[in-house]
Amino acid sequence: MLDPAHGGTDPGARGTGGIRESEIVLDFAVQVRRTLELQGFQVVQTRQGNENPSFDDRSATTNAQRGAVFVTLHISSTGLPGTARVYVNSDLPPVANAGGLIPWDRAQAPFLGLSKAFGDLVQGFLAQRFKGSPDTAQSASVRQLRTTAAPAIAVEVSSVTVEDRADLDRMAPGVADAIARGTAAFKPSYVVPSAPGALP
Amino acid sequence: MTPSWKYWLIGGLVVAVLAAAIYFPILRRRVKRAAKLQQQSEEQARRELTQPIPINPSDPRVKAKVFWVSDAIDSTLAPVTVELPLSNDPVLRSKQVLNTLLAGPVDAELRTLPPDASLLAFYLLPDGTAIADFSEALATSIPSGIVSEQLAVNSITRTLEANVPQVQRLKILIHGQEVETLAGHLDLAGTFVVNTKVAQEPAKPTPTPSGTDQPAAAAQTPAAGPGTLTATRTLGKLGQSESRP
Numbered sequence: 001m002l003d004p005a006h007g008g009t010d011p012g013a014r015g016t017g018g019i020r021e022s023e024i025v026l027d028f029a030v031q032v033r034r035t036l037e038l039q040g041f042q043v044v045q046t047r048q049g050n051e052n053p054s055f056d057d058r059s060a061t062t063n064a065q066r067g068a069v070f071v072t073l074h075i076s077s078t079g080l081p082g083t084a085r086v087y088v089n090s091d092l093p094p095v096a097n098a099g100g101l102i103p104w105d106r107a108q109a110p111f112l113g114l115s116k117a118f119g120d121l122v123q124g125f126l127a128q129r130f131k132g133s134p135d136t137a138q139s140a141s142v143r144q145l146r147t148t149a150a151p152a153i154a155v156e157v158s159s160v161t162v163e164d165r166a167d168l169d170r171m172a173p174g175v176a177d178a179i180a181r182g183t184a185a186f187k188p189s190y191v192v193p194s195a196p197g198a199l200p
Numbered sequence: 201m202t203p204s205w206k207y208w209l210i211g212g213l214v215v216a217v218l219a220a221a222i223y224f225p226i227l228r229r230r231v232k233r234a235a236k237l238q239q240q241s242e243e244q245a246r247r248e249l250t251q252p253i254p255i256n257p258s259d260p261r262v263k264a265k266v267f268w269v270s271d272a273i274d275s276t277l278a279p280v281t282v283e284l285p286l287s288n289d290p291v292l293r294s295k296q297v298l299n300t301l302l303a304g305p306v307d308a309e310l311r312t313l314p315p316d317a318s319l320l321a322f323y324l325l326p327d328g329t330a331i332a333d334f335s336e337a338l339a340t341s342i343p344s345g346i347v348s349e350q351l352a353v354n355s356i357t358r359t360l361e362a363n364v365p366q367v368q369r370l371k372i373l374i375h376g377q378e379v380e381t382l383a384g385h386l387d388l389a390g391t392f393v394v395n396t397k398v399a400q401e402p403a404k405p406t407p408t409p410s411g412t413d414q415p416a417a418a419a420q421t422p423a424a425g426p427g428t429l430t431a432t433r434t435l436g437k438l439g440q441s442e443s444r445p
Contacts, residue, residue, distance in 0.1 A: 005384075012384060013344040021344070055380065074385070077343030079275055087346055105389070140350045143380060143387040156346045 001062045002036075002045045003072035003144065004029040008052030013077040015160030019168070022050070025073040028157075028172050032073070035176040039184055044068075056104075059147040063107060067192055069118060070152035071179055072144050075168065079158035082167070084130050084175060086123040086137040087154040088115040089145040107149040110193045114151040117189065122153060122182030129174040151190065155179065259285040265362035266301050267355045269310045275347050277312070277354055279362065280305060290366040294330065295322050297363045301355060312355035314341030320375065328368030329391060332356065336375045342383050349386035357394045368395040 004025040006012035012021030033043045046058040092109040119137030127133045145152045270278030287293045304311035317338040323331040360367045369391040
């Protein structure tokens with residue numbers, strides 16, 4: 001699942017040069033999608049154009065897929081330009097026996113370990129490509145990740161403050177390659193966790 | 201048209217141009233003054249709304265730790281020691297340290313919260329859950345992005361953790377309302393763990409995700425005892441998620 005963040009009336013981060021996060025991430029998504037499909041992955045996007053599905057709509061699209069991984073794409077307003085960071089959701093309260101169902105508001109809880117493993121892999125490849133990027137994924141309370149029932153990461157590229165949009169465009173192939181390589185490396189270890197209370 | 205009418209017309213036009221030349225600068229000054237007055241009244245209204253925290257000179261001067269950005273590029277937090285007269289009352293004390301955080305460091309580039317943001321109200325529930333209500337500027341003026349929004353919340357929780365031990369968890373409101381995110385990214389639906397040690401006690405520790413600038417934390421929701429006042433019960437959705445920023 002690829003999620004170009006924001007869209008529609010929500011432009012996301014805006015740079016002084018008129019750069020809008022919602023537009024850039026859509027272009028990034030095209031490149032990431034192409035690279036993943038070349039490696040044989042099936043890719044679904046949460047938005048194709050300039051629309052703005054809600055957080056829950058995006059999660060609903062993702063949660064309907066079995067065996068999916070989720071990547072939400074962002075461009076920051078701050079940070080060292082030319083770097084990229086991967087975030088996984090902060091710890092969530094454990095899901096108690098819910099009769100085989102995962103509570104929607106913390107659907108990410110059973111997947112946190114997998115998200116961390118996936119995030120570290122993608123971040124490792126990003127660090128090789130973009131100097132100054134961290135070596136491992138970091139944790140943050142990212143709203144979009146909390147309701148996603150899949151290994152889920154946010155990739156945030158710095159930043160909309162670049163003077164020329166081409167500086168960001170040049171990062172797209174590297175970001176796409178890192179996500180594709182990370183996904184391929186993660187695939188063998190991905191076993192879909194059963195829901196708490198679910199029958200074996 | 202006779203020549204005399206022409207002279208009258210030209211004369212009239214000259215007078216009109218002269219009058220406009222004299223009146224235009226006066227009009228411009230008036231417009232500027234009105235704009236300034238409006239700006240001052242908005243600022244005044246904001247100050248009245250936020251009600252400055254009275255500083256009691258008899259309060260002991262304490263070395264408070266306030267967390268601002270250590271480096272504008274690196275995006276990590278570092279404590280700065282500020283000597284302040286701080287109240288022993290946890291609510292007043294929280295307001296005092298948060299207002300210091302909002303005032304910002306000497307180097308404006310190292311601030312974590314927007315300069316026009318203000319703390320509107322602060323409450324502390326008996327179970328240690330604090331509710332901080334910030335003005336809308338916190339959400340509208342902060343640079344949008346995961347890293348900047350997370351730094352803002354981290355600076356608030358870590359400043360409270362360092363100075364007000366009674367605060368265990370924090371719920372952030374914007375202008376009295378629950379909001380989904382701070383500025384499009386950071387989840388404000390639940391509460392943030394402030395006092396790591398206390399929050400960990402009732403629950404089994406869990407592996408900590410890697411973080412950049414925060415101490416390791418396992419954000420487990422403390423079990424609510426029967427009949428106790430908890431965030432979950434008092435604030436509806438608050439207990440749905442709790443996270444360590």
